[in-house]
Amino acid sequence: xxxxxxxxxxxxxxxxxxxxxxxxxxxxAVMNFxxxxxxxxxxxxxxxxxxxxLLLCVSYLACVLxxxxxxxxxxxxxxxxxxxxxxxxxxxxxxxxxxxxxxSVVNNLLKxxxxxxxxxxxxxxxxxxxxxxxxxxxxxxxxxxxxxxHCLHHLQQFSADWKSFVDxxxxxxxxxxxxxxxxxxxxxxxxxxx
Numbered sequence: 038x039x040x041x042x043x044x045x046x047x048x049x050x051x052x053x054x055x056x057x058x059x060x061x062x063x064x065x066a067v068m069n070f071x072x073x074x075x076x077x078x079x080x081x082x083x084x085x086x087x088x089x090x091l092l093l094c095v096s097y098l099a100c101v102l103x104x105x106x107x108x109x110x111x112x113x114x115x116x117x118x119x120x121x122x123x124x125x126x127x128x129x130x131x132x133x134x135x136x137x138x139x140x141s142v143v144n145n146l147l148k149x150x151x152x153x154x155x156x157x158x159x160x161x162x163x164x165x166x167x168x169x170x171x172x173x174x175x176x177x178x179x180x181x182x183x184x185x186x187h188c189l190h191h192l193q194q195f196s197a198d199w200k201s202f203v204d205x206x207x208x209x210x211x212x213x214x215x216x217x218x219x220x221x222x223x224x225x226x227x228x229x230x231x
Contacts, residue, residue, distance in 0.1 A: 121222040128217040132209045155188035
């Protein structure tokens, strides 16, 4: 027997809902979540979970699903809720992709080897006074600037782009903590559908 997407969604106890991904819009997922919740509530209320009861519930819910668009039993809640969840997931996906990109960029930068002259200059900059028994003496500012300009010029070219990238990541992170926080989006759903 062929199992349809609708059959899989209507049965909240079907393990395929967890392990096999399906192509589904957010608004459909919200509606299916509400239907599954209603199905479970109905079973708990009746306290009779048996095969016949599950079959009746699935056929009843299939009928409800057929007329869901015209009846709109939850009003505009699925559309609003779906839009909010979609914005939250888009922000989260953007943040995760940004983290992956930053990891790749940092790993590539770590692979860049400085020249022999830069290694020598950096060594003099950081260790010469220590080797001479003067650990508290710092190199003069012009020498520090010269070494940094000479040895880190490839990073200086990159710094403006990196700063802009970090600022964008902070902005997305702030949105995940505030308006697009998935917990804040999901928390009021019980009040909206009751």
